[in-house]
Amino acid sequence: MSFQPVFAEFWEKVKESIANKTYAKLTLAKTIGDTDLKNMYVRPVLNDGVFSLSITARYKTEEIESFHTLDEAYIVLAPYMNNPFLTALLFTTENDITFKLNKKRVGTIIEQAPTFKNASDVILEMKERGM
Template identity: 85%
Template sequence: MSFQPVFAQFWEKVKESIEDKTYAKLTLAKTIGDTELKNIYVRPVLLENDVFSLSVTAKYKTEEIESFHSLEEAFFVLAPYMNNPFMTALLFTTENDITFKLNKKRVGSIIEQAPTFKNASDVILEMKEKGL
């Protein structure tokens, strides 16, 4: 069974958290073995003219590379990193923490836990104030 449909369900939760203004941050973590790429962090940003975008920061052993993507583009940018090299994607919201995990057989699952963050991302709060 492929894990992609479960990751797509997880991404729907990412989109809902942005729409509901509860999004705090998203992290891809737990690599398989020692890899050059260590983490990917996804944070919301407002570009010129209050255009919403996602900042995707890839942390390597020796450098960081940041790129900006729409919500739809970000899914296609991040999805290939699941299972190569990441086994976990963590979505932090003010309502709960949602974890997408791959087990050893590469079967995906989604786990919800109590929230780590009390406040949404500063950009999400700014969007709320501006009515965006």
């Protein structure tokens, strides 16, 4: 069975957290073996009042940042699941949601108590502006 439907379900939780203004951050981590790409961070940004997501890919020797719409970000991030990442961690003010791939590459979603008390600064700014 493919893990993509479970990752799509996880991405719906990402979209909900942004819509509900509870999003704190998203991290792709736990690589398979020793890879050049160490992790990826996704944070919201406002450029001239326009919402987008900043994706920072952290490599051994450099960081590359790119900006995407919410739907584009899914298309950019999805191929990295299973190659090289096994885990995606969504931090919200309501709970921490983890997408994990096991050794058989079956995806699961786990919810835990929240790590962050506050949403990201950009999400809070959007809330203040009524965006």
